Amino acid sequence: MISAARLAQLRGLIQAGRDALFYTWPEWLGLRLEVLRLDQYECQSCKQRGRHRAAKIVHHVKHLKDRPDLALSVWDPDTGERQLVSLCKRCHEEQHPESQRQFARRRPPLTSERWD
Ligand SMILES: [Zn+2]
Ligand SMILES: [Zn+2]
Secondary structure (H helix, E strand, O other), X not given: OOOHHHHHHHHHHXXXXXXXXXXXXXXXXXXXXXXXXXXXXXXXXXXXXXXXXXXXXXXXXXXXXXXXXXXXXXXXXXXXXXXXXXXXXXHHHHHOHHHHHHHHHOOOOHHHXXXX
């Protein structure tokens, strides 16, 4: 569960477009390891399809930006299903078609305008 203070902080990060910082929080880093251990470091999506591949990523089933209140919940209290799940890189990309477009756009580095 996320504390009220942390939730307010996370909402602020999302609004500022700096939600990537969430992934550096010690609470997240600890919980992420717990989820990987729970899933025995196996991609759960591959496992459902009878394949075995190492999990690299812990994914928010209800995306962080939509449900920051579930940012640190292993289980979804609304459905009783998993909210955090271990995935391999490929299965994770399938869950985030929006980030593929973002990579395609490739923003110039932040420093490019600073020195001219
Ligand atoms: Zn997979
Ligand atoms: Zn994800």
